[in-house]
Amino acid sequence: MFEILTGPGAPIPPYEGAPRWDFRAAHDILTGNGLLPSEDNSDGFFLMHDVWNVAICRVQRGEIERPRTQAERATWDEAMTAYEKVLSGAGWTIVRANKVAVVVCAPAATEPPxxxxxxxxxxxxxxxxxxxxxxxxxxxxxxxxxxxxxxxxxxxxxxxxxxxxxxxxxxxxxxxxxxxxxxxxxxxxx
Structure with a gap:
């Protein structure tokens, strides 16, 4: 589980003010499965703090609110389902999932990493x-x-x-x- 963070290809070494390790891991898992992060309001995901968990949210057409049209809602819902499926498949616990965010918790380590x-x-x-x-x-x-x-x-x-x-x-x-x-x-x- 923690190989993503400490093994070959670890995204960044520790430094002062670094992003949380679980954010980096969630980002790597999602992008490693072909899901794109939002850049400059492009369609994709972004991550937010949810106390000690990670919330995966969606941006579509520059908006963070679920679209009103049926076709665009279907695209939104498919993306949210994909985020949930990919992270649960990687062993993450789904704390809650709705139409706005998928909130996940990293797998518990058997020994402190x-x-x-x-x-x-x-x-x-x-x-x-x-x-x-x-x-x-x-x-x-x-x-x-x-x-x-x-x-x-x-x-x-x-x-x-x-x-x-x-x-x-x-x-x-x-x-x-x-x-x-x-x-x-x-x-x-x-």
Whole structure:
């Protein structure tokens, strides 16, 4: 399942602000099956966030609303059915499908596909390094401002010192993985 993302032909290496891994995988599966993405409002699909899922939506004749004429509706409905069929055939769970969007969830990994190593630097300071990506060295700093230590936990910073999120170590590791376009769940090693 995750070979699309990490194997030969992976679309992009992880980088700061990368598209979510499941977006890249859904895009690759759809295009690999001959379904075209919309470019400059051309007929095709586009992807949207649906909380932690991926919504596949349709553009037809520059519109994102289902057409009114019967012939154009048939084309629209065929495309929506194709999106659903292709992704369910690839093992994705169909969360819901209607005339506007097909919302999917990537198959659950049997083992975490991403490993992060947490190294304690000092009291309340850690570095996180993603296995296989030694150039991505992130920081966790305990957040003490205005709350009891540990309530808000840590603040997670990217390798460019950009604040990404706050929370406990697993929450921060997951948010950083998503920020770099790496697949989740994340395995944490000390």
């Amino acid at each position: 991403t490993t992060v190593h947490v190294h304690r630097q000092d009291v309340g300071h850690h570095t996180l390094i993603f296995e296989g990506h030694p150039a991505i060295v992130c920081a966790l700093r305990m957040h003490l401002g205005g709350v009891t230590a540990g309530t808000d936990g840590y603040r997670a910073y990217s390798h460019t010192d950009r604040l990404i999120t706050s929370g406990d170590i697993p929450e921060c590791a997951r948010a950083l993985a998503l920020h770099y376009g790496l697949p989740v769940p994340v395995q944490i090693r000390s």
